[in-house]
Amino acid sequence: MTLIQRIKAGEVPEIVTKVASFERVNLKTLLEHIVQGKVVIPQNIGRTLASPAGIGKGLRTKINANLGTSADFPYLQEELKKLEIAIRAGADTVMDLSTGGDLDKIRRDILKRSTVPVGTVPIYQAAVEAQQKKGGIVEMTPEDLFRVIEKQAEDGVDFVTVHCGVTTKVLDDLSRTGRITSIVSRGGTFLAGWIRHNEQENPLYEGFDRLLDLARRYDLTLSLGDGLRPGCLADATDKAQISELSVLAELVDRARDADVQVIVEGPGHVPLNQIEANVKLQKELCKEAPFYVLGPLVTDVAPGYDHIVAAIGGTLAAFYGADFLCYVTPREHLGLPTVQDVKEGTVASRIAAHAADIAKGVPGASDWDLKMARARADLNWKDQIELAMDSQKAQEAHEERKGPHNDACTMCGDYCALKLASEYLKSSSTGKC
Secondary structure: OOHHHHHHOOOOOHHHHHHHHHHOOOHHHHHHHHHHOOEEOOOOOOOOOOOOOOEEOOOOOEEEEEEOOOOOOOOHHHHHHHHHHHHHHOOOEEEEOOOOOOHHHHHHHHHHHOOOOEEEOHHHHHHHHHHHHHOOHHHOOHHHHHHHHHHHHHHOOOEEEEOOOOOHHHHHHHHOOOOOOOOOOHHHHHHHHHHHHHOOOOHHHHOHHHHHHHHHHHOOEEEEOOOOOOOOHHHOOOHHHHHHHHHHHHHHHHHHHOOOOEEEEEOOEOOHHHHHHHHHHHHHHOOOOOEEEEOOEOOOOOOOOHHHHHHHHHHHHHHHOOOEEEOOOOOOOOOOOOHHHHHHHHHHHHHHHHHHHHHHOOOOHHHHHHHHHHHHHOOOHHHHHHHOOOHHHHHHHHHHOOOOOOOOOOOOHHHOHHHHHHHHHHHHHOOOO
16 A cells, blocks of 8 residues: 555554654645645665655655766766665665666665665666667667666665656657756656657656656655756746646646555756746645656756756745755766765755755754854854754864864954953943943
8 A cells, every 4th residue: 555545544554653753744635735735754674764754735845866887987886875875864765876887786785874865767677778779769668667676676766756747749749948057857758859869758757657656665755857857947937848748737637536645756957047937836736736847957067066046946946836956966967976076966956955854944943053153153063063954064064264262263363253242242241331
């Protein structure tokens, strides 16, 4: 049974109770939101997660960190280090996007070591295997693709990105848009090429009922991928993007009717002034299904700093209602991220999510900042460092420029505003000034 089916049968699953307690939300309301499809808790029927993640309405904004090998860097141990650092830095979920090396072993080792939900994009493995065994991605059969999805579900994957909205009609709309970057999603490109070469409909759309059967069997959360997300600001919010979103909205209804948990993925590269409209349109069309966004990236000209670009867009998207942010690392658009890139991307995304949660009034979000404010007012360096989102970096930065003053930092020293204010205002209140 899926989580939704268990709740409908009158059960109160332990994982829901755990999420309600962690999120400081009403248990009854959370159960209702799960049944309504406004919240998901991804967990494969074969796994018990130490750190489950509730994603959606009224909950803390969650972040995902992408991992995975490439053909040029097929090194499992490096990806396991990325997994460790991502979770330590605060990632709520991770995704294995591997395309190089032993894909089954990489995924299984990540699943074995991950305490948080693990997602995949099954068409990556199906495409790699078709290329290796048949000489071309377009030689993949629908059976090949569904066999990979089932294998990954059997392994314990908690959620999968499936680009069901890249249909023949949507591709026709794309051909009329005059896009600069065409398709930047790997999964979207694989399917678009397959559809055009084979002159057949997308097997994930045509076989969506089969996909739902698999999802029910393994309680697999479906993340409906945005294969036509814009790859530059000039392509944002165009006909092709909205056409695909309309298809995804239809599939959200079908997934809910089947008691399958579902998320909708979104852009992409979007100018700051279009983010609100994008989020609100998705929420309206998809009836408040959890919204998972990549960034959004709000400028195209900052390679090397795209984690900052994405954090700017992610904060605004989350404020307007996005529920789940996919991190972007400093190496986005430049190469496969390093372990350090993964840490920086995770922290940047956490900053974005937390800033939005404060503004949205998510329960408990501002408590953390209040504790930090009090530690700063008291010039309590120990607490400041412990409360920092990245305590290691805060400690190193403080120690590197530490001076003779035990209380103030070397920015102000004897002229520390907090120290002087405390001294003078206290003296003034006692009449000694």
